[in-house]
Amino acid sequence: MYVRTAQGAIAWAVSLVAFPYFAVPLYWVFGRNKFRGYVELRRTGDQEVNKVTQGIRQAIADHAVEPPPGLEQWYRPLVAVSGFPMTGGNHIGLLINGDQTFHSMLEAIETARSYILVQFFIVHNDRVGNAFQAALMRKAGEGVSVYLLYDEIGSRKLSKRYIKMLRDAGVAVTAFDTTRGRGNRFQINFRNHRKLLVVDGREAFVGGLNLGDEYLVQTERYGTWRDTHVAVRGPAVQGLQLSFARDWYWATATIPTLSREVPDGQGSTSLLVLASGPADELETCELFFLNAIDMARERLWISSPYFVPDEAVVRSLQLAALRGVDVRILLPVRADHILVHLSAYSYYDEMLTAGVRLFRYQPGFMHQKVVLVDNHMAAVGTANLDNRSFRLNFEITIVAPDAGFASKVAAMLETDFDHACEVRAPDYAGRPFWFKGAVRLARLMAPIQ
Numbered sequence: 001m002y003v004r005t006a007q008g009a010i011a012w013a014v015s016l017v018a019f020p021y022f023a024v025p026l027y028w029v030f031g032r033n034k035f036r037g038y039v040e041l042r043r044t045g046d047q048e049v050n051k052v053t054q055g056i057r058q059a060i061a062d063h064a065v066e067p068p069p070g071l072e073q074w075y076r077p078l079v080a081v082s083g084f085p086m087t088g089g090n091h092i093g094l095l096i097n098g099d100q101t102f103h104s105m106l107e108a109i110e111t112a113r114s115y116i117l118v119q120f121f122i123v124h125n126d127r128v129g130n131a132f133q134a135a136l137m138r139k140a141g142e143g144v145s146v147y148l149l150y151d152e153i154g155s156r157k158l159s160k161r162y163i164k165m166l167r168d169a170g171v172a173v174t175a176f177d178t179t180r181g182r183g184n185r186f187q188i189n190f191r192n193h194r195k196l197l198v199v200d201g202r203e204a205f206v207g208g209l210n211l212g213d214e215y216l217v218q219t220e221r222y223g224t225w226r227d228t229h230v231a232v233r234g235p236a237v238q239g240l241q242l243s244f245a246r247d248w249y250w251a252t253a254t255i256p257t258l259s260r261e262v263p264d265g266q267g268s269t270s271l272l273v274l275a276s277g278p279a280d281e282l283e284t285c286e287l288f289f290l291n292a293i294d295m296a297r298e299r300l301w302i303s304s305p306y307f308v309p310d311e312a313v314v315r316s317l318q319l320a321a322l323r324g325v326d327v328r329i330l331l332p333v334r335a336d337h338i339l340v341h342l343s344a345y346s347y348y349d350e351m352l353t354a355g356v357r358l359f360r361y362q363p364g365f366m367h368q369k370v371v372l373v374d375n376h377m378a379a380v381g382t383a384n385l386d387n388r389s390f391r392l393n394f395e396i397t398i399v400a401p402d403a404g405f406a407s408k409v410a411a412m413l414e415t416d417f418d419h420a421c422e423v424r425a426p427d428y429a430g431r432p433f434w435f436k437g438a439v440r441l442a443r444l445m446a447p448i449q
Helices: 006-018 020-030 036-043 047-063 072-082 097-110 127-141 160-168 236-252 284-295 311-322 338-345 348-354 387-392 403-418 433-444
Strands: 087-096 115-120 145-150 172-175 196-199 203-207 228-233 269-276 299-303 326-332 357-361 370-373 377-381 393-400 420-422
Touching: 006 020, 047 087, 047 236, 072 269, 072 284, 087 097, 087 236, 087 403, 097 127, 097 196, 097 203, 097 228, 115 127, 115 236, 127 145, 127 160, 145 236, 160 172, 172 236, 196 236, 203 236, 203 377, 203 393, 228 236, 228 377, 236 269, 236 393, 269 284, 284 311, 284 370, 284 377, 284 387, 284 393, 299 403, 311 326, 311 348, 326 403, 338 433, 348 357, 370 403, 377 403, 387 393, 403 420
Parallel strands: 115 145, 145 172, 299 326, 326 357
Antiparallel strands: 087 228, 087 269, 115 196, 196 203, 203 228, 269 393, 299 370, 357 420, 370 377, 377 393
């Protein structure tokens, strides 16, 4: 009834009939493509969530702007699926790697006077995690309201002692808890992959970095992790904190008290906040990627640690390359998830034949999620170029139709490409038969990766 494709429905039906003892438990975990509990929360029109949503909409009404002239047809669909207007008067800063990002976030935390909203997929109990723990506990001791939301799967190694210390200091801490509610016990395949920090409703940070030492020190297996975050000030922060409020409400049935004041004089950049997830009526994240690919006329550069696109994205990338767009996909050379890494090889022939260029980043593990279109649009967020981000994860992306910001992102990516090796057809064709078999098997698992 609810499987997304006919092939998927047939596969599940055959498996459930032929191997019920094996398939039924798998279906409980992997069979859903919609987060029903979160969908029901939206549809019931809960007064608390609606009150916050309407209040934030009113607060930014004077800052809403139309899409850039000549690009209306590309941005209006994104505004429609986001449910949040594009706003002007923002400032956005590019933060490259752990040193810049963690330093900027800790500085912002120290300036907090009212509240701090913190959300990460992964929180490690290490030097970086402890630095943030100490900063949040210190601000809570000063009377600042501090909220920490983490994903229980991504942060499964986080110690109970770490959480207890935060709670004892007055920090409100909770897991997102996708398994909460009747009928949701087994839906561990959905993850809250958002990484977000909001300070007093005036400054926010979003991007690919989790809280961990791997962004600062060389690891034996991966080297130093390469990632990107952005710092945002202005009315777009309201959209980011609304995303947090909705997630916090799912986890706790409470809403943080949020400032709706939009400080003047933040900047001149238009931004769109695109929160996506398995509770959306449409497949928001994939629609964003398809729209960006279709928008490109000169260049389309995408950086993602995982490359497991579906057929629609594959065909769109091919068409973009065939119409003369400089299409480049930057991937890591090392794998942190073996199935995802293997799956990427299965797309080599389809991409290279059409003229799509693939690159493998060499110095360390490339974890950034960045999209650059021509000279006028750049996006930074948490969404990867894979099925999990398209349909199974809660993600958040900042879309900037701004030439100045796009030029900074272009310069950053040019440096990354300088440290990457381009993929050639023999890189896969020359592999042994057993490797190719493993690649094809991994691709069969693509819908749940």
